[in-house]
Amino acid sequence: MTSFVGRREELTALAGLLARARLVTVTGPGGVGKSRLAVRAAARAARSFPDGVQLVEVAEVQDALLLGHAVLEALGLTDSTARPPLDVLVEQLAGRRLLLVLDGCEHLVAACAELVDTLLRALPGLRVLATSRESLQSAGEHLLAVAPLPVASGPAGLPDAVQLFADRARAVLPGFALGPADEPEITQLCRRLDGIPLAVELAAGRLRALSVEQIAARLDDRFKLLTGGSRGALPRHQTLRTTIGWSHELCTVQERLLWARLSVFAGSFELEAAEYVCAGDGIEADEMLDLIGDLINKSVLLRVTEPAGRPAGPGTPRRPARWSTGAAAVRYRMLDTLREYGGQWLRATGDEQRLLRRHRDWYLGVATWGEVEWFGPRQAETAERTELAHPNLRAALEFCLAEPGEEQIALLMAGTLWFYWVGCGHLGEGRHWLDRALALAPEPTEARAKALWVTGYMATLQGDLHRAGPALEECRRQALATGDDRALAYALHRQGCAALIGDEPGRATELFEEALWHYNTIGELNSNVLMAMFELGVAHLFQGETETGELWFGRVREVCEEHGEQWAYAYGLYAMAYAQWLAGDVRLARAYARECVRLNYLFRDLLGIVLGVEVLALLETEPAGPGEDCDLVEARVLQGAAHRIWQGVGKPFFGSRTFNGAHQECEARARAGLTEQEFLEAFELGAVLDLDAAVCRALGDEERPGGPGRLPGPRPSPRTPSPWPVRNP
Template identity: 40%
Template sequence: MASSATSPSVSTRGGNLPAELTRFIGRRRELAEVRQELERARLVTLCGAGGVGKTRLAVKVAEEIRRHFADGCWLVELSSETGVQAIPRAVVAALEIPDRSGADPVDLLAAYLSGKRVLLVLDTCEHVADACAMLVEVLLRAAPGLQIIATSRRPLTILGEHTYQVHPFPVGENEADSGEAVELFVERVRAVLPDFEVSGANLPEVIELCRRLDGIPLALELAAMRLRVMALSQLVERLDDRFRVLGGVRIGGGRQQTLLTTVRWSYELCEEAERLLWARLAVFPGSFDLAAAESVCGAKEPDDEILDTLAGLVEKSIVTYDPHTGRYRMLDSIREYAGDLLDGLGERQELRRRHRDSYRAFVERAVERWCGGGQVGLFDAIRQAMPNLRAAFDYCLSTAGEERTGLEMISALSFFWFEGLELGTGGEWLEQALDLVPEACLERGWGLRALANVEMLRGDFERSQASLAEAMLIAETEPGSTLLGHVLHTRGTALVLSGKVADGLDSFKKAMSVFEERGFDDPHALCTMVVQAGAHTLRGETGEALALLTRCLPLCAEREDLWSEGFARWMRALTRWRAGEPAAAVSDLRRSMEMKESVGDIYQVALAFDLYAFCLTDLGEVGTAALLLGAGDALWIRMKGEAGPAWDALRQRCVDKLTAKMGEARLADDRARGTALSAADALLVMKGKRALPEAPAGPGPLTGPSPLTRRETQVAKLVAEGLSNRQIAERLVISKRTADSHLEHILTKLGFISRAQIAAWVATTEQRQTETQGPRDSPSAG
């Protein structure tokens, strides 16, 4: 595939197809034929050699037909993914489905895509073909409106698959019919040599070059770049030498031989230092920055030599550089060849260790940024580094003696798994690492505390408390660590969220004692102050809460801890609202939202929407209150998380007040308007910078039989009564996860995104049924 052709796009709910960086050449017949295949099949796999242009063709087809897919066309890049579970998680990430519930990613995708009209482009499937085949088969059965274009060097081999062979560009014989290969080559040469022209004198050499490279786009683009440093005649002459040397090499077929020839030829163009660095860069499964390249690949060379050598690889198009991000990457085929070179050097294990060390340092820097002064943009940086972080985790968990280090790294990112909507991913890594470190040690203690956080946000308070109990035993044997304070903090949070406020407050006070004994320099102490204030607030102890927050806020500003300051301001807003001062609370809320928005904390944004709705309800602005409550509905469902019974009770009290003031029908309509807003638009409404949207048509009852099962109908009616998922689970004697699953299925089947829409649908459906059935005949009627 020619990765230089496209660049990442700004993701939208209409898809994430990348913008073109270079003009799309030819392929008119292929475009038409692939579109015809998509009219006959829901899965079309584009097969062909590496570098032949499968990805570019797939994206172009998707771009041309995107208007037919109401829910978007989405590119899922699989080149850095390995393992059965990695593939569905990559699709979840590409579709921007938040992962807070820890649900099986395949089930999550099946539920999400059911009822949607979506085109997926699964790119580079050959190394995970079996895993892709299993996932594709499940998704196609679950989602009738789903179509898939896959690119792979071999078919996925499942029922219903149509394969389409992507061939190299044809090469003509003369200027009148030179073929698309020549057109592509000349276009790319002019990007580096704007004055380049094809003439009668050089046309034979151009045609010969294109033919020798078999018309493969990647090879042609690499060759075009070489004209920056040598004449066309020299280039053709070197090709002659390379083909004679490599003419007998075959790996899987002629086209792969041609690509291998191209890559090996590029290798021969490199200086010895460039060849060595090229091989060592194979240890990076994703993009990397200069500092990482220097720390991992530098060996005995000084840093400036690594920079010069890397610049040489960029000049020779072995490595690509993105000036917008400051990151480097290698094309997949070039990285694969580099892997073979690295195996020949015998340095792979040592470089994997150094790679781990580099990303261990990355994690340490991320923690420092999170603790203050660098939170803005941090989550994006971690996601960008995730392929390399996964490789570092894998090294630790597969290498004897390194398991504790792996657990330490994974646990240190607890804030990301929690606040960055990555509960499922974080939980899996933590559980895997904890299984490999069964002995009581400080690393296990931190891991258990991190896992307890994940379990708590999943709503599994029983498992969370079990993890915390074991972590507590370890913490009590480590008097020099602040682990005990962190465990007490998490235990207190879980207790408060589960409704045991007095017990939670006691745990927070003990945590504060631990932090104060150690000089109060642990950044987590600020968060503990905030949640302790929250417990006082829930107990009606306003003075104690405000005193803690008054002490906390200057410390947050001093440490440049935006997250904690935003949390503290939100908590002060909650306290003022509970004290009967909703107008004062609104001021704190707006400032809190600015901070939380900049950090990217969706969980706190959802809490802010709710609290703002509470305040506006008391101020009499019921329309905006209902709309923001609906915006909160949408976020809670999107996150698949919950704030616990205590918060559910406050939300229900708000719903009851709004119902009394505006009636059920209007409340349902206004909440539905809120759920239809994006989080960004809802924030603008909250800030008074966007007018309230017009009321949409209310959700009418579906014609024909209900799409819901009997159990789903029961759940829908309980949702309409205002019950939370946990309350529904208790009423029906099922697990909360089962209730979560039922709600997801209901939303998918009805095409809704909020509980308010479900409630309105239940009401209108029941009314329609009553009108249709009329009064029942008496048993004695004849």
């Protein structure tokens, strides 16, 4: 958003290092411009990396165990298995030529070093550019130490630090002009700031209210007042702290108070969150907007406009514009160094625990409201809102798990987020939080019951029945002992899922029917209930009771149309596609299956995507009508693509013989009609397709969005209209 000033020598040196080294770490003190330099260099080097350049903001991750999940998310790689994230990264990045930028590693140096060592040893096409206040001390690491900007004039003209000050001054004072009389004063000011870019920018921002002479005079006072840092710290660290402290001193009492309180946020946040968490005891809610504006003006807060959907990565384009709730919402973010400084002041006031609890309360509300709105026409907006809140949800969960007495809230929050873990491709992380919370809170409570069935549900989707069975049985026993009818309904429902994928459709039918009876008795109607109806229909279908199954699928369709629900609706489309294949209507089956893939692709639900792709592969072995031929090669290509997607879900078809039947039928037909070489080559062709390419192929689109080395474009919209148009009130 602002111009890049200077650093020509550093950019040249960094380009040379990236050309010959696989791991380069940019080091230097906080505020010296490591991140800006790394991003600039990475952008220039993008053409050398056909599979792209991707930024991972490590500074947002506080738990070393979540580092791998954060890298997966930044890359746009969705994995719902119980495998370690490092294993998933190695598998999904195999064969890629990619530059990974890890920004802000200093608080997780050991974890970053382990991740980098593992990835670089396993992936010869990968290079890593890291920024950190200290080196990673990894094998093969090349270091580039970033010094402050020059403050002495050279043959090229103005020193870079002075040029930076002048550039930022023009941004706040459009009429600002750097004359000969001003240059010595500004040069002296930049020299006193040691040329640290953050300090220079903060100083330039003060021109809104002060002259250059006044800034210099007040800076002298602040240096005298705010000395006394650690004697062992680098002078630049002391200078930066002094500069931030001086900026802090120039804030009003209310601005300082808000600065401290906003330090509880991780990543970006919206105005409403700041109003709820930070208002009161000295700050009125109606003053918040003006105070936030003041902090933006003083370069304490950044104003950011978040795009809809997660950042794009290799093989995973960002969500299309239809996911946006309208104009991009303005959010705010504090630089990490400033956030740390504000956190120290917050702790000094003795108010940190209260603010952390209010932060926790807000994001518990985000989770709770998201669960409510997941059933209805606002599912897309719910997914987007929860995605933007993800760093703060992590921070809130971490607080609950670290603070004695908060374990039940951790169970409640992690369980309530089931819709995000399951529906938006975060099964692995969801189980991480739930496992930790369940271990800390063994007493039988309503929150534990919910956490148990959610854990069992996610483990079932991963094909991990050894974990799913005990969790669901404990939930059922606790529900019976405590009279918790809701928990009993969910436990029975998810036990039915386990029976269905365990090749017991008869027992699954009984459990689903009992669960639906309980749901009806307590008046429960939501996406989970619709999934129970869908799954009951599948159980009947697998027992040869096609008409009964289709009756349940029709009921799912009716409720989805009535409420504008799309996630469960997409699974209904999968079942209807399968049913229509059994009935011999290939054209309608293909329309259903394509719409199933399209909708699940929008939600990032890998399980729904891969089930739809498997049906489409099977349908390629059938002529769509008189005079039309089947395409056995395309069937095998799609099977290869599905095989790769399954690796990010868990066991293919959950390890179920019943669900695997259609796949085996497709494979047998292809093997019978193709040569062995054609059979193997077509599968391998599909197995190398990344997610967006596989989905485009399945939907019949000829062009994949985006291309090598650049951000992909909008996700594809299939030409096949939805056979079940969902009413959007």
